[in-house]
Amino acid sequence: MKEENAGTSSSNERILVHCDLDAFFASVEILHRSLDPERPLIIGSDPKSGRGRGIVSTCNYAARAFGIRSAMPIGEAWRRCPGAPFGTGHYIHGTRGLYNRASRKVMAMLRPPAEHFEQAGIDEAYLDITNEVEGDWDRAYALCRDLQKSIEAHLGLTASFGIAPTRILAKMSSEINKPNGIFRMLPDETHEFFVERSLREVPGIGPKRATQLAEWGFNTVDEAYELGELALGRIAGERFATWLVQVVDGDTSSEVSPLRSRKSIGKENTFSSDEHDNERVLERLKTLVETVMAKAKGIGVAGRLCEVKVRYTGFETHTHGRSIPVAMDDVDVFTRLAVRLFALNVDHQRPIRLIGFRLGQLDMPPTRQAKLALEEE
Ligand SMILES: [Mg+2]
Incomplete structure (x- = not known):
C-alpha cells in the first residue's frame, strides 16, 4: 500500500467501499455449531457417500484447499474430500434463517458511516464513505480496518474490504486480499x-x-x-x-443506492396443509405486508406496486397487482391495498396453498425525495 500517494480527493470523486464477508454461510455454521474451522466444511445437498446428485452450495476455506467450489456436484466434492468414516469432510445442509440473522447484524454495523448504503447480497454491501472520511483515502483505509475489527470482535466473522473510486473497482478490490483483507485502489492507480x-x-x-x-x-x-x-x-x-x-x-458508476440491487421486495408463505379458512389466509397476508414494509424501511426504499400472489390447491397460481402514483413505504397503505386485492380477486371457495406479497416499482421514500429535491436547488 502506497501511503504517500494518498491525498484528498477532488469534489466529485467518491470513495466507495465494497465489503464482502469471507465464506459467509460456512463461517456462520462453524460459529453456530462450534465446529473446528480447520476441518473442511461443505454445505449443500446430501452427498449420500458420494452417490448424491445435488450440488455444493458453499464451503469453508479448508474445503477450498481440496479444490471444492460452490456449484460443484456434491459427488465430485466427496471424491476430493470424503466425509466420515473415510475422510475429514463435514457435510451439512444450510440453515437459511441463521444466515439472515447474521447478515442483519453485519449490515447494522456497516451502515452508520455510510452516507449512501446498498446491501448488494446477503453477505455484501457497498458504502459511500466520502463525506465520513472527508475525501481522505488514508482515513478510508483506517475506517475499513475498524469496521473489519469490530465485525470480528462482535460477531466472530471476517470480512474483506475493497476501497476504490467506482463500484466495479471496489468490488474487484475486495477480492484481492481475501480472506480478512483490505485492498485500496487510489484513483491514479487504476491502470x-x-x-x-x-x-x-x-x-x-x-x-x-x-x-x-x-x-x-x-x-x-x-x-x-x-x-x-x-x-x-x-x-x-x-x-x-x-x-x-x-x-x-475509473469512469464507471460510483452511485451507491439500494435501488440498484433490487427490483422488488417480497415474501411468501406456503401453508403446511392447504388452507380452507380465508380469514387465516388474510391474517397471514397482513403479516407478510408488515414484514416486507419493515424490510423496505430498513433498506431505505419505498414502492409504487402492490402485488398479491395466491396459489390454490393443485398449483394454479395468480398474481394480482395495483400501482399507486407515488412511491410510499407506509405499512397501512399497503395493508389496505393488499386486503382489497385479496377481497376482490381471490376465489374464496378454494383452498389456498400459498399466499405472497410483493412491493415493486421501487423508488426512494417520499421524504428522501423531497429532501433530495431541496438539496438540488
Ligand atoms: Mg462473500
Whole structure:
C-alpha cells in the first residue's frame, strides 16, 4: 500500500467501499455449531457417500484447499474430500434463517458511516464513505480496518474490504486480499491495477467474451485496453469496448443506492396443509405486508406496486397487482391495498396453498425525495 500517494480527493470523486464477508454461510455454521474451522466444511445437498446428485452450495476455506467450489456436484466434492468414516469432510445442509440473522447484524454495523448504503447480497454491501472520511483515502483505509475489527470482535466473522473510486473497482478490490483483507485502489492507480490482470476477473466479463478475446490474442485487461477503444470495438463490439475503457479509467458508476440491487421486495408463505379458512389466509397476508414494509424501511426504499400472489390447491397460481402514483413505504397503505386485492380477486371457495406479497416499482421514500429535491436547488 502506497501511503504517500494518498491525498484528498477532488469534489466529485467518491470513495466507495465494497465489503464482502469471507465464506459467509460456512463461517456462520462453524460459529453456530462450534465446529473446528480447520476441518473442511461443505454445505449443500446430501452427498449420500458420494452417490448424491445435488450440488455444493458453499464451503469453508479448508474445503477450498481440496479444490471444492460452490456449484460443484456434491459427488465430485466427496471424491476430493470424503466425509466420515473415510475422510475429514463435514457435510451439512444450510440453515437459511441463521444466515439472515447474521447478515442483519453485519449490515447494522456497516451502515452508520455510510452516507449512501446498498446491501448488494446477503453477505455484501457497498458504502459511500466520502463525506465520513472527508475525501481522505488514508482515513478510508483506517475506517475499513475498524469496521473489519469490530465485525470480528462482535460477531466472530471476517470480512474483506475493497476501497476504490467506482463500484466495479471496489468490488474487484475486495477480492484481492481475501480472506480478512483490505485492498485500496487510489484513483491514479487504476491502470496499474489492470496490468496482467486476467479479463475473467472483471465482473461482467463471462467465459464467452473472454474466449472471444483470447482468440484474438488478448488475455489480460491491459492488453485489451492498449488496443484502444476503436480497434477493440471492431473485434468485441463498440459497447463492450467503451465500457472496458471506462472501467480501466475509473469512469464507471460510483452511485451507491439500494435501488440498484433490487427490483422488488417480497415474501411468501406456503401453508403446511392447504388452507380452507380465508380469514387465516388474510391474517397471514397482513403479516407478510408488515414484514416486507419493515424490510423496505430498513433498506431505505419505498414502492409504487402492490402485488398479491395466491396459489390454490393443485398449483394454479395468480398474481394480482395495483400501482399507486407515488412511491410510499407506509405499512397501512399497503395493508389496505393488499386486503382489497385479496377481497376482490381471490376465489374464496378454494383452498389456498400459498399466499405472497410483493412491493415493486421501487423508488426512494417520499421524504428522501423531497429532501433530495431541496438539496438540488
Ligand atoms: Mg462473500
